[in-house]
Amino acid sequence: ILNVEQSPQSLHVQEGDSTNFTCSFPSSNFYALHWYRWETAKSPEALFVMTLNGDEKKKGRISATLNTKEGYSYLYIKGSQPEDSATYLCASPNTNAGKSTFGDGTTLTVKP
């Protein structure tokens, strides 16, 4: 993996469904992995910052896991709600204050 890649590109689920999507990133020279939620007409907001292999983080119904050795992270949403509809971005920064490479995002639409 040379770049940060996300799949699927888009996802449509029914309210109450659980879902997950993937972020793949270069495993060499790994520094950190960030997940952001970007709602329409708003700024992207950070969900998780993950740095250690095996990290699992949770915020309400949303959780994420990290595998730095194989270069992937999963984002899970349990019991999706319409307000979860957004584009979810992952990013890999190259240093503590350096630039980040973003994936193309997964756009989630949750239908009532």
Place this chain on the structure above:
Amino acid sequence: GAVVSQHPSRVICKSGTSVKIECRSLDFQATTMFWYRQFPKKSLMLMATSNEGSKATYEQGVEKDKFLINHASLTLSTLTVTSAHPEDSSFYICSARNPRGRMDTEAFFGQGTRLTVV
């Protein structure tokens, strides 16, 4: 949490004119800010890294004379799109990170600017 403010949120300009976009960190000092451009159905493409008190670092393929970046203070970076053309129409967004001496520092984004060149 930290706040980054970007202005204007929308601007329409005529071909050939220049447009300035401001990005401010409201409650922290940002020695480095980042400018991104979003193409349709694509993610954020890094254009340049804005460095306080020194020249910006541009990504490959981004014209520095076209996209002028000035980072005159620890809380303000500006992006000026010079001699704008319709193909410059896009969504531009800035971000800054507040390291606080830690590894786990997320980026804080401005609201973005939708530029339309007519």
